[in-house]
Amino acid sequence: xxxxxxxxxxxxxxxxxxxxxxxxxxxxxxxxxxxxxxxxxxxxxxxxxxxxxxxxxxxxxxxxxxxxxxxxxxxxxxxxxxxxxxxxxxxxxxxxxxxxxxxxxxxxxxxxxxx
Amino acid sequence: xxxxxxxxxxxxxxxxxxxxxxxxxxxxxxxxxxxxxxxxxxxxxxxxxxxxxxxxxxxxxxxxxxxxxxxxxxxxxxxxxxxxxxxxxxxxxxxxxxxxxxxxxxxxxxxxxxx
Numbered sequence: 056x057x058x059x060x061x062x063x064x065x066x067x068x069x070x071x072x073x074x075x076x077x078x079x080x081x082x083x084x085x086x087x088x089x090x091x092x093x094x095x096x097x098x099x100x101x102x103x104x105x106x107x108x109x110x111x112x113x114x115x116x117x118x119x120x121x122x123x124x125x126x127x128x129x130x131x132x133x134x135x136x137x138x139x140x141x142x143x144x145x146x147x148x149x150x151x152x153x154x155x156x157x158x159x160x161x162x163x164x165x166x167x168x169x170x
Numbered sequence: 171x172x173x174x175x176x177x178x179x180x181x182x183x184x185x186x187x188x189x190x191x192x193x194x195x196x197x198x199x200x201x202x203x204x205x206x207x208x209x210x211x212x213x214x215x216x217x218x219x220x221x222x223x224x225x226x227x228x229x230x231x232x233x234x235x236x237x238x239x240x241x242x243x244x245x246x247x248x249x250x251x252x253x254x255x256x257x258x259x260x261x262x263x264x265x266x267x268x269x270x271x272x273x274x275x276x277x278x279x280x281x282x283x284x285x
Contacts, residue, residue: 059213086271090275095179095277095278096277097260097275097276097277097278098214098260098275099275100272100273103272113272145213145214147214149271151271157271158204158216158219159214159216159273161206161213161214161215162213163212163213164211164212164213
């Protein structure tokens with residue numbers, strides 16, 4: 056049971072390049088989330104998904120797209136990277152049982168630098 | 171609407187002395203509240219959670235938190251700090267309404283432990 060995994064762990068991009076971050080969970084969770092973490096800002100929600108085939112915008116969605124084609128995977132895409140997207144990205148998942156009382160499980164993070 | 175405020179961006183203590191990390195929340199409905207810990211270059215790990223059962227919640231590593239509705243607070247405490255407690259701590263609130271289980275994170279409190 057690997058929990059939540061993220062690929063890659065580190066990446067350096069040039070402005071304008073594109074990339075996809077992969078999040079995978081093996082806990083059969085319905086909910087999945089993408090956050091970015093910047094110094095002094097806590098975690099800010101980019102996009103989330105409440106089930107396979109569904110996605111929704113979070114607090115800071117601009118410049119990102121997501122897809123949830125399979126229940127276990129949640130992809131975060133940057134079509135044209137900008138230096139403002141330099142950040143650490145965390146994926147999380149949560150079961151839908153018992154509503155909001157369930158714990159979110161976090162991946163180890165992806166450190167992205169855009170030059 | 172929900173929000174959370176962590177009152178201190180940094181807290182510095184000596185090893186063996188008590189720890190107090192302060193969190194105030196705002197929620198339109200009965201909230202669920204969580205504390206997560208993040209060690210350097212790691213993902214987030216759940217410390218404890220309040221889900222409308224006992225107001226004093228015990229977590230891992232000797233931490234506990236008390237839900238005080240009248241003060242809208244959920245402060246995290248530990249009687250005696252250990253060097254390994256040095257980390258970033260996040261208070262999280264989820265509003266138990268509307269079936270939308272989107273957490274709101276505080277900006278984090280960095281706990282520094284001196285020998």
